[in-house]
Amino acid sequence: MATADMWRLVARLRVTTALVSNERPRGETAALDDAMDRYARGDDAAFAIVYDGIAPRLYAFALRRTRDRERAEDVVQQTMLHIHRARGSFTTGAEALPWAYAIARRALIDQHRRGSREVLVSDDDAMAHDLVASLDAPADDVAAARELAARIQVELDKLPETQRVAFELIKQEGLSVREAAQALGTTVAAVKLRAHRAYEALRQALALPRRAP
Amino acid sequence: MTPSDDLRAKVLAAAASTPSPTRAAWRLRTAVLSGLAALGALGFFFGKGGTRRGDRSDAALVGTAVLWAIVAASVTWLGLKPARSMLGRSRATLLGVLVGTAPALAATALLVALAEGPAVDPRMHLACGVLTVAQGVLPLAALAVLRRGGDPLYPVVTGASLGVAAGAWSALMAHLRCSYVGVPHVLLAHVLPVLVLAGVGAVVGATLLRVRVRGS
Numbered sequence: 034m035a036t037a038d039m040w041r042l043v044a045r046l047r048v049t050t051a052l053v054s055n056e057r058p059r060g061e062t063a064a065l066d067d068a069m070d071r072y073a074r075g076d077d078a079a080f081a082i083v084y085d086g087i088a089p090r091l092y093a094f095a096l097r098r099t100r101d102r103e104r105a106e107d108v109v110q111q112t113m114l115h116i117h118r119a120r121g122s123f124t125t126g127a128e129a130l131p132w133a134y135a136i137a138r139r140a141l142i143d144q145h146r147r148g149s150r151e152v153l154v155s156d157d158d159a160m161a162h163d164l165v166a167s168l169d170a171p172a173d174d175v176a177a178a179r180e181l182a183a184r185i186q187v188e189l190d191k192l193p194e195t196q197r198v199a200f201e202l203i204k205q206e207g208l209s210v211r212e213a214a215q216a217l218g219t220t221v222a223a224v225k226l227r228a229h230r231a232y233e234a235l236r237q238a239l240a241l242p243r244r245a246p
Numbered sequence: 247m248t249p250s251d252d253l254r255a256k257v258l259a260a261a262a263s264t265p266s267p268t269r270a271a272w273r274l275r276t277a278v279l280s281g282l283a284a285l286g287a288l289g290f291f292f293g294k295g296g297t298r299r300g301d302r303s304d305a306a307l308v309g310t311a312v313l314w315a316i317v318a319a320s321v322t323w324l325g326l327k328p329a330r331s332m333l334g335r336s337r338a339t340l341l342g343v344l345v346g347t348a349p350a351l352a353a354t355a356l357l358v359a360l361a362e363g364p365a366v367d368p369r370m371h372l373a374c375g376v377l378t379v380a381q382g383v384l385p386l387a388a389l390a391v392l393r394r395g396g397d398p399l400y401p402v403v404t405g406a407s408l409g410v411a412a413g414a415w416s417a418l419m420a421h422l423r424c425s426y427v428g429v430p431h432v433l434l435a436h437v438l439p440v441l442v443l444a445g446v447g448a449v450v451g452a453t454l455l456r457v458r459v460r461g462s
Contacts, residue, residue, distance in 0.1 A: 075268040080261055084254060092249040106253050110260075115457060117261040119396060121272030126330035132398075135333055139398040139457045215333050218399035223338075 061086070066129050069116075073123035084113055087130065091137045094206055097186075098141050108144065112137045131215035134202060138216070181239075188238040192231050199224050200231035276392055283388030290381050291419045300425020310421055313354035318414035321347050325407040327393075337400050340407040344444060347410045351417055352437045356429060366431045374424050374435035375442075382409075382416030382443045390450045398457040405451015406444045413440035 068082035088109050095105035115136050116129075123129070189197050195217075202213040203224070214224040267275065299307055324343050327334045334340075389408045397404045420436045 073269045075270070077262070081258060084257060088254065088257075089248045093247050096247055106249050109249050110253060110257055113257045114260060115395075117264075118266045121267040121269050122332075122396060123269065124327070124330060124332060127332045129332075132332035135398040136457055214336075215331065218333060218337050220336050220338060 062128065062130060066127070069120075069123055069129040070125060073120045073125075080117065083116065083129065087116075087133045088113060090130070090206060091133060094134065094201070095137060095141060097201065097205070099144075104144060108137055108140045111140045115140075128212060128215065130208065131212045134206070134208070134216040135218070138198065184239060185235065188235050189231075191238075192234055196227045196231035196234070199227035200235075203228050204232075279388045279392055283385045286384040287381055287415070287419070290384070291423060294377065294423055297422040298425045300427075302425060302427050306427060307422075310355050311418060313357075314351055314414070314418040314421060317347065317350050317354065318411070318418050321407075321414045322411040325404075325411040333399060334397065334404060337403055340400070340403045343407045343410055344403070347414055348437050348440050351414065351440060352433055355421070355432045355437070366426050366428050370426065371431055371434040374420065374426070374431070375439050377423075378413075378416050378420040378436055378439035379442050379446075381419055382412040382439065383446070385415060386412035386443060386447055386450065390447075390454050394454050395456070395458050397451070397455040401451040401455035401457075402448045403451070405455050406448040409443040409445070409447020409450070410440060412447070413443035416440075416443065 065083065065086035068079045068086065072079040072083055091109045091112055092105050095108040096102065099105050099108070112133055116133060123132075189200070192200070198217065199213060202208045202216060203210060208216065210221050210224050210228075213228075214221045217224060297307075321343055324335060324339060386409055389412065390405065393404070393408070417436045417440050420439070421432075424431075424435065426432075426435075
């Protein structure tokens, strides 16, 4: 497949490991932060809104790392319950999403340390089924997308942890650079550098041309 | 790729069945704990005699105290979470606090109080140092309890920076309380305890501050 076609396919199919920016509209974040703020003030009903705004993102994030639905759901559950327990500490004007990602990342690390080995392929078929089901595309394109997604994931897994996570948060989770910096506890400049290095490493590994600005 | 509806129901039910403190309760708890820690530290300070001028000049006493207060306030401000954030300062900032505080205290003390005082019995270094550490333990404990289980990023560094903040205030009170001005005494009994409290804070951070995620 030509490289231009590969980029087009990635963008069109929005595969799970897409190399395209997926930034969220600001209003969505503001609504989530507002719901979290109301929950912190004591509006118990707002937790459902917080859950709906955060859980699907965390689930996708965790599933990419674990390749295991059960473990991904475990991470989501623990993260959401931690947010529930700590709601009183939520600062007015703070952002809920970077906080949630930071907790989820910690949960993933702890889960890994508890000795549960990474299941690298167990749910690939199910994930691929989801992917195929979500696409309205010719079978050849879907197969190529799956192949490309697998290649990207393999290359992502080879990257240093700091670069990979920065790349995932910005390019796959759609966090802004500032939000990713918060979630990783580092500076905006450091996150930009890490994501750029990851992007360049992927580009070279996949032999893709530089994207036009 | 979305989590199951069962999970949603399970999480919402778990949250509903285990009430958690709201912001108002959290603020009340913070005020009470902070107040108790401040009262405890001040009670300790005045219980040990409060400010003693000794042979020190006013310039040495007040100058060092003002500069150390500025250092302590800055370190506390940097060590605590910034407004409008749930995740605290960057690791680089906190490491800067850890590395820079003790030299800053030492430098300002030496700058203002260059004169050597009378020779101090080395046992006084230890006694005064222990008092300085002890004075900082309560504020550190209060800060740690307030942030218990709340640092998903680098709890050890955060704990150490809280230890440095508590230590800087404790060093200030030690400076006001202790009339020995010898450079070795200031460094060993007033500044070194800041590093000791940073170490205690790091241990506290590793055990208390880290986000604990329970196994399913």
